[in-house]
Every structure is written in C-alpha cells, then in structure tokens.
Amino acid sequence: MSSFSRFTPLINSLPTTIPFIGPEAIERSRGLKVKARIGANENGFGPSPKAIAAMEQAARETWQYADPENYDLRVALAAHLGVTPNHLNVGGGIDGLLGLIVRMIVLPGTPVVTSLGGYPTFNFQVAGFGGRLVAVPYKNDHEDLEGLLDAVKRENAPLVYVANPDNPMGSWHSAEKIVAFAKALPETALLILDEAYGETAPAGSIPSIESLIDLPNVIRTRTFSKAYGMAGSRVGYAISTPENANAFDKIRNHFGMNRIAIAAAMAALADRDYLEATLTRVKSARDRIADIARANQLSPLPSATNFVAIDTGRDGPYSRAIVDGLMEEGVFIRLPGVAPLNRCIRVSVGPEADLSLFEDALPRVLRRLG
Amino acid sequence: MSSFSRFTPLINSLPTTIPFIGPEAIERSRGLKVKARIGANENGFGPSPKAIAAMEQAARETWQYADPENYDLRVALAAHLGVTPNHLNVGGGIDGLLGLIVRMIVLPGTPVVTSLGGYPTFNFQVAGFGGRLVAVPYKNDHEDLEGLLDAVKRENAPLVYVANPDNPMGSWHSAEKIVAFAKALPETALLILDEAYGETAPAGSIPSIESLIDLPNVIRTRTFSKAYGMAGSRVGYAISTPENANAFDKIRNHFGMNRIAIAAAMAALADRDYLEATLTRVKSARDRIADIARANQLSPLPSATNFVAIDTGRDGPYSRAIVDGLMEEGVFIRLPGVAPLNRCIRVSVGPEADLSLFEDALPRVLRRLG
Numbered sequence: 001m002s003s004f005s006r007f008t009p010l011i012n013s014l015p016t017t018i019p020f021i022g023p024e025a026i027e028r029s030r031g032l033k034v035k036a037r038i039g040a041n042e043n044g045f046g047p048s049p050k051a052i053a054a055m056e057q058a059a060r061e062t063w064q065y066a067d068p069e070n071y072d073l074r075v076a077l078a079a080h081l082g083v084t085p086n087h088l089n090v091g092g093g094i095d096g097l098l099g100l101i102v103r104m105i106v107l108p109g110t111p112v113v114t115s116l117g118g119y120p121t122f123n124f125q126v127a128g129f130g131g132r133l134v135a136v137p138y139k140n141d142h143e144d145l146e147g148l149l150d151a152v153k154r155e156n157a158p159l160v161y162v163a164n165p166d167n168p169m170g171s172w173h174s175a176e177k178i179v180a181f182a183k184a185l186p187e188t189a190l191l192i193l194d195e196a197y198g199e200t201a202p203a204g205s206i207p208s209i210e211s212l213i214d215l216p217n218v219i220r221t222r223t224f225s226k227a228y229g230m231a232g233s234r235v236g237y238a239i240s241t242p243e244n245a246n247a248f249d250k251i252r253n254h255f256g257m258n259r260i261a262i263a264a265a266m267a268a269l270a271d272r273d274y275l276e277a278t279l280t281r282v283k284s285a286r287d288r289i290a291d292i293a294r295a296n297q298l299s300p301l302p303s304a305t306n307f308v309a310i311d312t313g314r315d316g317p318y319s320r321a322i323v324d325g326l327m328e329e330g331v332f333i334r335l336p337g338v339a340p341l342n343r344c345i346r347v348s349v350g351p352e353a354d355l356s357l358f359e360d361a362l363p364r365v366l367r368r369l370g
Numbered sequence: 371m372s373s374f375s376r377f378t379p380l381i382n383s384l385p386t387t388i389p390f391i392g393p394e395a396i397e398r399s400r401g402l403k404v405k406a407r408i409g410a411n412e413n414g415f416g417p418s419p420k421a422i423a424a425m426e427q428a429a430r431e432t433w434q435y436a437d438p439e440n441y442d443l444r445v446a447l448a449a450h451l452g453v454t455p456n457h458l459n460v461g462g463g464i465d466g467l468l469g470l471i472v473r474m475i476v477l478p479g480t481p482v483v484t485s486l487g488g489y490p491t492f493n494f495q496v497a498g499f500g501g502r503l504v505a506v507p508y509k510n511d512h513e514d515l516e517g518l519l520d521a522v523k524r525e526n527a528p529l530v531y532v533a534n535p536d537n538p539m540g541s542w543h544s545a546e547k548i549v550a551f552a553k554a555l556p557e558t559a560l561l562i563l564d565e566a567y568g569e570t571a572p573a574g575s576i577p578s579i580e581s582l583i584d585l586p587n588v589i590r591t592r593t594f595s596k597a598y599g600m601a602g603s604r605v606g607y608a609i610s611t612p613e614n615a616n617a618f619d620k621i622r623n624h625f626g627m628n629r630i631a632i633a634a635a636m637a638a639l640a641d642r643d644y645l646e647a648t649l650t651r652v653k654s655a656r657d658r659i660a661d662i663a664r665a666n667q668l669s670p671l672p673s674a675t676n677f678v679a680i681d682t683g684r685d686g687p688y689s690r691a692i693v694d695g696l697m698e699e700g701v702f703i704r705l706p707g708v709a710p711l712n713r714c715i716r717v718s719v720g721p722e723a724d725l726s727l728f729e730d731a732l733p734r735v736l737r738r739l740g
Contacts (some may be wrong), residue, residue, distance in 0.1 A: 007617055023440070024439065059429075104381045255491070262604070
C-alpha cells in the first residue's frame with residue numbers, strides 16, 4: 001500500500017480510464033511510427049505563419065508569466081465577436097474550460113445530460129466530479145435535441161452538453177434549431193454549447209452571438225485548436241454572461257496560461273486571410289477523404305468539421321480492425337467509442353501527402369480484412 | 371440576474387478575490403509602465419538558449435496536441451532524479467498541480483494546514499474546494515515545522531503545505547529537518563513539499579529523492595518557472611509514489627499541456643551548464659539586492675530563493691507605500707500578504723539593468739515617504 005490513505009471517496013472510486021490514447025502512446029506500445037497524423041482532429045495545415053512568428057518572438061519572453069487576466073486576448077476576441085471582454089474567459093483549451101464548468105455545477109450524483117458517444121473528455125470531467133451521466137442516443141447520426149431536452153426535464157439535470165457541429169459524427173444542426181433548443185431548456189439547466197468546430201461549419205449553422213448572449217444558462221466554448229491549427233497551444237475561450245464569467249474567475253488557475261500560446265492566439269485571430277485559406281483547404285480535404293471512402297465502397301457522412309466520419313457498413317469490431325490496420329501502415333485515425341456510431345471510422349483533414357498515405361493504405365487494409 | 375441559478379453552494383459562496391494581481395493589471399489600472407519586472411519571482415535571466423531554440427522549432431508543430439502522457443519529459447526527469455517515470459506527473463506549473471492535489475483530498479470543511487502568509491495560490495485552491503485553512507504563524511521568518519505538525523495533529527488535517535525554501539520570506543530548513551518533519555507526520559496527513567525554489571537553495575537544504583520517495587503521504591512539487599526561467603511556459607512536476615501519481619491521472623486534464631512548453635522543458639533540463647550559470651547569476655543578484663537594501667538602511671533577510679525579502683523596520687502600510695512608490699518609477703516588486711511578514715518588501719532577482727533601476731528609485735521613494 002503506497003497510496004495516500006485519505007483521498008476522497010470519489011477519487012478512490014474513479015477508474016483509471018482516460019479520455020483518449022494519444023498517437024505517441026500507440027507508437028510506443030506497438031512499436032510503430034505515425035506517418036500520417038489524421039486521427040485527433042488536429043489541423044495539419046498548421047497555424048498562420050504570423051502566429052508562428054509570434055511564437056518565435058514570444059519564446060524570448062517566456063521567463064514572464066502570462067497576464068493572469070488574459071486582457072489583450074479578451075479585448076481582441078471581444079472586438080471580433082461583438083461582446084465585451086467581461087463576457088469572455090480564456091482557458092487551457094475547451095477541455096480545461098469544460099473541467100471548470102463541470103466543477104461549478106456538478107456534485108456527486110448530479111445528473112448531467114449528453115449524447116451517447118459524444119465527447120469523451122466531457123464525460124471524463126463529469127465522472128471526475130462524481131456526476132451521473134445521462135446519455136441520449138444519436139438520431140440519424142445527429143445529436144438528438146428533442147431527446148436531450150426530454151432527458152434534461154425528466155432528470156431535472158442542471159447541465160447538458162451539445163456540440164454543434166458534432167464530434168465524432170461531423171453532423172450539425174441549424175442555428176435556428178440550436179437557439180430554439182437553448183430557449184426551450186428550463187432556466188435551471190445550463191447548456192454547454194461546444195463550438196470547437198464552428199469555423200468550419202456551413203453558413204446558417206452557428207447561432208449569432210446576440211441570439212444567446214443574454215441567456216444565463218448558456219455557455220459557448222470555442223478554441224484555437226481546430227480551424228486555427230494550434231491544438232498544441234491549448235487556448236480556448238468561453239462566451240457567457242459577465243456574471244457567469246465571474247464564476248470562472250473564482251476557481252480558475254489565474255496563472256495557468258502559456259504566454260507563448262496567448263501571443264500566438266492574438267496573431268492567429270488577426271490573420272483572417274489565413275483562416276479563410278485554411279477553411280478552403282479543409283473543405284477540399286473533406287471532399288478528398290469522401291472520395292477516397294467512396295472509391296473503397298464506403299460511405300462518407302456529410303461533415304461540418306475538420307474530419308469526416310466514414311460508414312464502413314459493418315460493426316465496431318470491423319471499424320476497430322480498420323483503424324488498427326491503418327496504424328500498421330503508419331496512418332493514425334480513430335473511431336467513435338460506442339455503437340452504432342462505431343460502424344464508422346473518423347478521418348481528420350490534413351495535407352495532401354497525409355491523405356495520399358490514407359488513400360494508399362485503405363484498400364490494402366480492407367483487402368486484408370476481407 | 372444574469373448568473374446561472376444552479377451553481378453549487380460552494381461556488382456561490384466563494385469571493386471574487388484572486389491570488390495575485392499581475393503587473394499588467396497594475397499597469398492598466400494605474401496608467402504606468404513596468405521598466406523593471408522584479409516582483410513576481412520570475413527569472414529575468416531567462417531560459418537556456420537551447421530551450422529558446424527548442425521553442426522556435428516546436429512552434430511549427432503546435433498544430434499537434436502534446437503527448438497526453440508527457441512520456442519523454444517524464445523519462446528525462448526520471449533519469450535526472452533517479453526515479454521511474456511512474457513516480458512523476460507533469461502539470462501546468464505547480465499551481466496546476468496544487469489544484470489537483472487539493473481536489474484529491476479536500477471536501478467542504480476539510481481542515482488544511484499551511485503557514486500564515488504562505489503561498490496565496492495554495493490558499494486559493496483550498497478555498498476553491500471548500501477547505502478550511504488552518505494557518506500557523508511563521509517563527510523568526512521561517513515556516514514553523516513544529517507548529518505545523520501540532521496543527522496537523524490537533525485538527526486531524528489530511529493535508530499540510532510546506533515550501534522549502536519558503537516564499538515569501540526566502541528562508542529555508544535543512545534537509546534533515548524536513549525529512550524529520552515528513553516522518554513525524556501521521557500517515558493520515560499528506561505533505562505537499564513545494565520545492566519551487568529548490569535549485570537555488572544551498573547544499574544540505576533539499577532532501578534527497580530517496581529519503582522521501584517511499585512515503586505515500588509526501589508529494590514534492592518542482593517547476594521550470596524559477597531557476598529554469600520559464601514561468602510563462604507553465605511546466606511543473608510532482609514526485610510521489612506511483613500509486614499517488616496514478617491518482618493524478620484519474621482527474622488531470624490529459625490533453626492540457628502546451629507542446630512547445632514540453633519541448634522547452636526537455637531542452638532546459640538537458641542544459642546543465644546554463645542552469646549552473648543561472649545559479650551563479652542568481653546568487654550575485656541576491657547579493658546585489660542585499661547591498662542595495664543595506665545602502666538604504668534596510669535589512670535584507672538571508673535567501674535561498676531567486677528573491678530577497680527586505681525588512682523595512684516598519685509595518686505593512688509602510689511596505690505597501692514603498693511598493694506603490696517604486697511602481698510609480700516603473701519598478702515592480704511585491705510584499706508579503708500578512709503581518710508581521712509584511713514589514714518586508716520582496717524583490718526578485720533580475721539582470722543588472724533592472725536592479726540598477728531599483729537601486730536608483732529606492733532612495734527617492736524612501737525619501738518621499740520620510
């Protein structure tokens with residue numbers, strides 16, 4: 001017995017499962033080398049050259065803590081979004097923000113509503129604070145807004161998570177439906193509207209800022225990890241009422257942000273041309289992934305994100321075998337965690353060289369599996 | 371009312387106080403410009419040039435998440451320390467690790483022992499989980515190990531915090547005393563031994579790794595923020611038993627580390643020559659700060675850290691007036707938060723140009739105050 005004897009009962013009860021296994025761990029455990037890193041919904045097109053230049057510049061200043069108020073970035077984001085800096089919290093990626101929001105609301109036994117097969121890191125955070133997950137099945141590969149609303153009411157849940165666009169399926173709802181869902185929720189239920197993939201979504205799918213900003217039971221989360229190509233920087237932000245933003249300040253790690261990452265986010269946000277170019281590349285890459293799928297008699301799902309879910313027409317073990325087989329060839333992709341979503345594999349966009357490796361390897365893997 | 375209605379009672383009860391106000395916020399609120407940033411115990415000598423090169427290199431890879439297992443850094447640290455990677459957790463600075471440790475142990479009402487005037491961010495984390503702080507006064511400007519032990523026993527506290535060397539006084543205990551303290555603690559009390567300033571401490575003050583590594587009720591925390599000069603990178607690590615390390619993994623944000631910061635930490639750790647050179651510079655700068663204090667009829671305290679506490683011979687309001695007066699001149703320093711420690715001001719080491727600004731401004735400020 002070399003564990004401390006008085007961890008909380010909750011900590012002792014938690015399993016050691018983690019949300020995702022990283023590609024590095026797969027490389028180490030299987031003795032393989034990733035050649036095409038298109039599994040974690042990163043963005044292989046990378047950040048703006050201006051963001052890279054800002055990082056190089058800021059490297060010399062890394063002896064200084066970042067401004068604990070993240071003031072300059074909040075001002076820049078506020079101008080971009082048309083809100084005030086007081087509507088915004090900056091955190092260590094959406095993952096970090098999800099941890100804070102869950103902590104603000106969830107006590108042991110608190111019911112929390114999400115979609116069955118939705119974002120594992122949210123589930124991990126809920127479990128980590130002892131919440132009871134109430135998972136609503138997807139409906140036609142979309143998060144089931146009616147089902148989620150019913151579950152919130154039935155359980156009197158104080159917290160519900162919706163990603164629009166969705167991960168891992170890449171599907172989306174219209175802005176109108178999302179706003180109607182938010183307004184139909186009881187005021188006693190807080191909606192986390194995760195818009196990690198908002199920039200890559202089609203017009204009409206992301207609610208305007210104004211449409212939700214005054215609702216005290218909505219917190220929207222966004223990130224520099226996806227369209228901006230800076231997953232390794234860990235910069236996300238939450239948009240909510242100033243009073244809700246103040247609640248974050250009561251518990252967040254004020255000196256937790258990386259100074260270089262903040263400088264990079266400022267530069268990335270300002271470079272709208274590069275973002276536009278990225279969005280064009282993302283769209284092309286999605287089309288390319290879909291073409292590769294179809295050429296192999298698989299069915300790509302429509303996607304509003306930087307990845308494409310591909311229906312294999314079979315079951316989870318088959319998808320898992322494809323993922324494992326591709327990894328043998330150095331192509332790292334993932335699959336959704338639960339049935340029936342896991343009849344699909346999930347391929348992230350990336351540069352042409354990466355997608356060509358996928359294109360080369362996929363038919364070989366499928367042939368081997370038979 | 372535009373705050374969500376169902377935050378936990380704890381969240382609603384928390385004040386909006388924050389651990390520290392950053393120099394940037396002071397600049398904004400007072401319309402001043404910091405010329406000498408020697409208040410936050412940063413290290414103006416900066417990181418190794420090899421760490422800067424590693425950051426510049428890694429900037430191009432920031433589209434990738436960092437390895438969630440932080441494997442390479444843990445392997446490098448393990449080799450450096452003579453432990454296994456399984457004894458180590460990497461986190462977002464010691465601040466981030468403190469939040470996790472507190473969360474693992476503290477429930478509303480749990481007594482937690484620390485020193486009166488000790489690290490405010492630890493207190494912030496304890497408050498943030500509803501713990502009840504039991505603060506033991508310093509004794510002759512040292513953390514009072516006997517008093518802390520008595521308080522732990524009296525309160526049956528499961529958690530006690532000790533920094534060795536200490537912040538904000540810069541004092542230290544011998545390794546022998548620290549080990550004796552750790553071993554005298556009930557097994558039901560976990561010691562956070564914060565060694566943020568361990569590298570700058572004199573020989574004989576830091577317990578060997580072996581002396582504490584098998585104690586399940588000790589977690590040691592260290593950082594790249596101080597001697598390694600990378601406060602803005604937010605990389606700290608905890609040394610404990612593998613079983614305790616496993617508890618961190620149950621709740622930490624696995625994808626929370628900045629990829630550039632990890633690369634920088636690897637390079638900084640490897641550059642022992644640069645660290646040695648920094649330690650020489652830190653020692654010289656401490657002597658220089660002490661000389662400046664004495665030249666102004668103030669009394670520098672002995673320091674094992676990268677800062678010097680200077681006894682003004684008067685009270686907290688007087689120290690505060692010195693700090694405010696120096697800020698008027700562009701010299702950012704801080705003072706301890708409570709009496710009697712706040713009869714001192716606290717000046718961090720930095721390059722000669724910064725200390726010269728301090729040297730120039732201090733007599734003027736003292737003269738003005740009379």
